[in-house]
Amino acid sequence: MSAVRTVDVQLGERSYPIYIGEDLLQQAGTYLDNHRISKQSPILIVTDEHVADPYFAIVEQSLTASGFTVVTAIVGAGEQSKSMSVFEEVMTKAIQGGLDRKSTVIALGGGVVGDLAGFVAGSYMRGIRFIQMPTSVLAHDSSVGGKVAINHRLAKNMIGVFHQPEFVLYDLTTLQTLPKREVYAGLAEMVKHGLIWDKEFAYWCLEHADELKSVDMTAMGYGLEKGCSIKAIVVSRDERENDLRAILNLGHTIGHAIEAVAGYGEIIHGEAISIGMVGSALIGEQLGGEPGLVDTTRHMLTALGLPTVLPQRLDVDQIMEAMMHDKKFQEGSMTFVVPKSIGVVEINHNVDYDLVRRVVEQLKEEV
Numbered sequence: 501m502s503a504v505r506t507v508d509v510q511l512g513e514r515s516y517p518i519y520i521g522e523d524l525l526q527q528a529g530t531y532l533d534n535h536r537i538s539k540q541s542p543i544l545i546v547t548d549e550h551v552a553d554p555y556f557a558i559v560e561q562s563l564t565a566s567g568f569t570v571v572t573a574i575v576g577a578g579e580q581s582k583s584m585s586v587f588e589e590v591m592t593k594a595i596q597g598g599l600d601r602k603s604t605v606i607a608l609g610g611g612v613v614g615d616l617a618g619f620v621a622g623s624y625m626r627g628i629r630f631i632q633m634p635t636s637v638l639a640h641d642s643s644v645g646g647k648v649a650i651n652h653r654l655a656k657n658m659i660g661v662f663h664q665p666e667f668v669l670y671d672l673t674t675l676q677t678l679p680k681r682e683v684y685a686g687l688a689e690m691v692k693h694g695l696i697w698d699k700e701f702a703y704w705c706l707e708h709a710d711e712l713k714s715v716d717m718t719a720m721g722y723g724l725e726k727g728c729s730i731k732a733i734v735v736s737r738d739e740r741e742n743d744l745r746a747i748l749n750l751g752h753t754i755g756h757a758i759e760a761v762a763g764y765g766e767i768i769h770g771e772a773i774s775i776g777m778v779g780s781a782l783i784g785e786q787l788g789g790e791p792g793l794v795d796t797t798r799h800m801l802t803a804l805g806l807p808t809v810l811p812q813r814l815d816v817d818q819i820m821e822a823m824m825h826d827k828k829f830q831e832g833s834m835t836f837v838v839p840k841s842i843g844v845v846e847i848n849h850n851v852d853y854d855l856v857r858r859v860v861e862q863l864k865e866e867v
């Protein structure tokens with residue numbers, strides 16, 4: 501059995517560890533015990549229909565063997581589950597299951613389940629504990645940092661709270677059953693962590709693209725640990741996105757608009773962010789960033805199996821309109837995370853509307 505690596509998210513009394521390793525779900529009960537999770541109150545496991553079989557049984561068995569009582573909510577797979585109606589369904593399970601203020605919610609799945617279950621935990625009885633058990637590559641990002649939310653028809657992640665987990669239990673073995681499209685989508689957030697913070701890591705992702713795409717455990721383990729570490733540093737310095745944390749949003753201003761306009765789940769999050777990061781690089785190059793920024797960004801994303809061109813069918817006006825709901829836009833100014841060079845970004849609070857529109861149009865051009 502490979503060693504378990506731990507990355508710490510340092511947030512004072514809300515600090516927590518991220519455990520990364522293989523075959524960890526079988527030991528879920530022990531991890532809950534070690535974190536003094538209550539056995540007197542029911543635990544709600546939220547998962548989705550793809551992840552439930554086979555992972556739910558593994559976790560349930562481990563928890564019941566350790567003396568925990570388990571209640572379950574299995575939701576439909578995919579982005580459509582980050583909705584008011586599914587949120588209500590999970591809340592109903594929580595109430596019917598008798599969850600009380602000492603109960604804990606476990607998110608077992610990808611970022612959709614993590615965001616949904618986290619929001620349930622953050623709002624049930626005004627907030628109970630929760631644990632992230634990520635099962636997708638992308639969830640190395642979503643399980644860390646405490647942003648939990650559901651979508652509104654008009655804009656992504658519009659309804660949510662900040663609610664940190666007790667700990668993150670990242671069982672890399674689960675990635676073996678993740679569909680290829682989802683593996684590649686997750687790599688968009690991995691390379692994003694390099695693009696915003698660490699040039700060497702961005703190039704490492706490029707050099708190890710084939711191993712990452714084929715879920716080679718050594719490369720994937722390193723890449724996910726590094727991605728989690730960068731995210732942990734940023735979140736530790738600015739938990740509530742007063743300033744620095746916004747850099748984690750590279751590519752998301754355009755990306756979130758693409759997701760909403762395409763219809764949630766049509767273009768999945770990592771794919772939309774990939775196209776959005778090319779858009780950010782185009783803006784960066786036009787605002788004096790290093791020459792070659794766009795080509796290098798595109799090259800990295802393509803090597804990781806990601807799209808870099810906006811589908812023709814998506815309407816530029818609709819994307820511009822959806823973008824106006826971006827949470828970074830405040831007091832009438834368009835804020836973007838703008839790359840200066842690979843590994844270096846700045847937050848620009850005054851990006852010209854016409855420049856952004858031209859860039860979105862340019863994103864439709866095949867290169």
Ligand SMILES: NC(=O)c1ccc[n+]([C@@H]2O[C@H](COP(=O)([O-])OP(=O)(O)OC[C@H]3O[C@@H](n4cnc5c(N)ncnc54)[C@H](O)[C@@H]3O)[C@@H](O)[C@H]2O)c1
Pocket residue numbers: 548549550551577578579582609610611612613615635636637638639641642643644645646647648657674675676677678679682685686689769770
């Ligand atoms: N809170 C945050 O900080 C944050 C960060 C990044 C992304 N997100 C959110 O995360 C979501 C995307 O997450 P995602 O890409 O993990 O999507 P997802 O949760 O929809 O998972 C992707 C697909 O893979 C399936 N799946 C997951 N794990 C599996 C496994 N081990 N084996 C087989 N199938 C598996 C799921 O059922 C789903 O069909 C978006 O809603 C995005 O907004 C949040």
Ligand SMILES: O=C(O)C(=O)C[C@@H](O)[C@H](O)[C@H](O)COP(=O)(O)O
Pocket residue numbers: 641645647656657689741745746748749752827
């Ligand atoms: O954790 C963050 O901060 C991020 O921006 C990470 C993003 O990858 C993630 O998609 C997040 O959910 C975006 O948050 P939002 O505030 O733009 O909705």
Ligand SMILES: [Zn+2]
Pocket residue numbers: 641689752769773
């Ligand atoms: Zn994201």
